[in-house]
Amino acid sequence: MITNILTQIIFYIFALGVIGSALMVVSAKNPVQGVLSLVLCFVAMAGIWILLHAEFLALILIVVYVGAVMTLFLFVVMTLNLDRSQLKRGLVSYLPFGLIIIIFIMIMLFYVVGPAHFGLAAYAAPTAQPANYSNVAALGTTLYSEEVYPFEIAGALLLVAMIAAITLAYRGRRNRKQVKIASQLAVCREDRIKLIGLPSEKKHEDTP
Amino acid sequence: MNLSQAIIELIWIVLGIIAIIVPVMIGVLAFTYAERKVLAFMHVRIGPNRVGPFGFFQPLADAIKLLHKEIIIPAVADKFIFILAPVLSIAPALAAWAVIPFAQGWVLANINAGILYVLAMTSFGAYGILLSGWASNSKYALFGSLRSAAQMVAYEIAMGFALIGVMLAAGSLNLSQIVLAQSGGIWHWYWLPLLPLFVVYLISGVSETNRAPFDVAEGESEIVAGYHVEYGGMAFGVFFLAEYSNMLLISALVSLFFLGGWLSPLQGIPGLETWFAWVPGVIWFLIKIIFFSFLYLWLRATFPRYRYDQIMRLGWKVLIPITLIWIVVVAVAARFNLPPWW
Numbered sequence: 001m002i003t004n005i006l007t008q009i010i011f012y013i014f015a016l017g018v019i020g021s022a023l024m025v026v027s028a029k030n031p032v033q034g035v036l037s038l039v040l041c042f043v044a045m046a047g048i049w050i051l052l053h054a055e056f057l058a059l060i061l062i063v064v065y066v067g068a069v070m071t072l073f074l075f076v077v078m079t080l081n082l083d084r085s086q087l088k089r090g091l092v093s094y095l096p097f098g099l100i101i102i103i104f105i106m107i108m109l110f111y112v113v114g115p116a117h118f119g120l121a122a123y124a125a126p127t128a129q130p131a132n133y134s135n136v137a138a139l140g141t142t143l144y145s146e147e148v149y150p151f152e153i154a155g156a157l158l159l160v161a162m163i164a165a166i167t168l169a170y171r172g173r174r175n176r177k178q179v180k181i182a183s184q185l186a187v188c189r190e191d192r193i194k195l196i197g198l199p200s201e202k203k204h205e206d207t208p
Numbered sequence: 209m210n211l212s213q214a215i216i217e218l219i220w221i222v223l224g225i226i227a228i229i230v231p232v233m234i235g236v237l238a239f240t241y242a243e244r245k246v247l248a249f250m251h252v253r254i255g256p257n258r259v260g261p262f263g264f265f266q267p268l269a270d271a272i273k274l275l276h277k278e279i280i281i282p283a284v285a286d287k288f289i290f291i292l293a294p295v296l297s298i299a300p301a302l303a304a305w306a307v308i309p310f311a312q313g314w315v316l317a318n319i320n321a322g323i324l325y326v327l328a329m330t331s332f333g334a335y336g337i338l339l340s341g342w343a344s345n346s347k348y349a350l351f352g353s354l355r356s357a358a359q360m361v362a363y364e365i366a367m368g369f370a371l372i373g374v375m376l377a378a379g380s381l382n383l384s385q386i387v388l389a390q391s392g393g394i395w396h397w398y399w400l401p402l403l404p405l406f407v408v409y410l411i412s413g414v415s416e417t418n419r420a421p422f423d424v425a426e427g428e429s430e431i432v433a434g435y436h437v438e439y440g441g442m443a444f445g446v447f448f449l450a451e452y453s454n455m456l457l458i459s460a461l462v463s464l465f466f467l468g469g470w471l472s473p474l475q476g477i478p479g480l481e482t483w484f485a486w487v488p489g490v491i492w493f494l495i496k497i498i499f500f501s502f503l504y505l506w507l508r509a510t511f512p513r514y515r516y517d518q519i520m521r522l523g524w525k526v527l528i529p530i531t532l533i534w535i536v537v538v539a540v541a542a543r544f545n546l547p548p549w550w
Contacts, residue, residue, distance in 0.1 A: 030286070032342060033289075036289070055319065055320070055324075062328040062331070062332075063324065063328045063331055066331065067328065067331025067364065068361060068364070071331075072361065074339075075338070075358070078342045078350070078353075135320065135321065136320065181521065
């Protein structure tokens, strides 16, 4: 009983965090604060997923999105000199469009995950798993047995995308002042250091 | 479960957190003292010797000094993020200790995805450094944080791949089970079958904590102190605490993943095993942590700082290919139960 109430309290805290930070992403004055809000949004979402016993997905969300993707985002946003007035321009002219899209998405969401199609009648509440239930093992079994073809195809797609990105960014071997590692490693002491034997100074005869 | 049971459980968890945080903080204090003494010994100096016997209370004096100093916020800094950054760097450094098993069953949160939790927490560490550099609105600080961010992203991949090898070998993501999978004596610990991954993990661990010889993020000879150049007083002290508790954490993780955690090194040796059976597991674990902490200081005293492009080359072109190859080797060995380890 008490754990139920606690779970609900935690859920609403995280849910408010997700919504609030998502609003901050689009309304933040500073792009860096926007990126940070997105990080907060991911973290709060991971919290909700952990409440649903999907700890593998939640931790992967943090490792991949918070740890890698958003770090690179922040990296780029920090180094760009963004003009804030440029970003705010066109807000009014785009507003009707945005509103139409929002209403469309809301209707769609309500239709798909609304009480009619996504309520307890359609999907029963998941049964509690035993304490030693391993999320990772369950996910791995499904991914590598039932869903193995979609999984492999997704992997191949990602590989293609990666090769394409590298090909687009690679501008060929030009005459760059690049450090040649092999020649650096091949350097030995004799190439760099020359010992010169200086005879020690002669003693003046007339010094006392 | 009723209310009183829930409250009692909560109190136990809080007590457990205190029982972890307090020794970690004491460990950090001892570590700063040990660093100065060990470096002094290796440089043939004396080191701190004024406060208390052999300068033993020097860290306390330093802490009191930091507490008394004023925290100066630069006029052009982004104040909220400037204050937030040290918090973001210490919080994950301490939170990651929750899943560390100190001995059989001595763990606060015995979760199944322990390795993933540790990876998630350590990946948060980049934010503290990145944001502190940006919020300070200073060129040196920004340079330090940019260097550190690129370095952390590069070495996190090598670190993650090294851990995939450990997961493959142990067949589990739970830290306690990874340790138990290594039982059977010193030659069953993963440092031997996973030797390349052990070396890669150790190097990336040093790099992830921004320590010498990979400390270009601080780079005091080029960019003053890097990301925390604008921080003073306890705001700097928090960064300092985070760096040292991260070093202790990496030492603990290396011991868990590759050196059998709390397992006795004398296991499987007739005679010695029974003689030393009375030593509790936590002592062996502490000895291993202290050894790797000492290694940090040894490395710092021995090697000059890497050049930035060489750090990047080592991370992307040397360490990641090594881990990729060894993952395949481990996967084949684990699949076909190749002797002597599987």
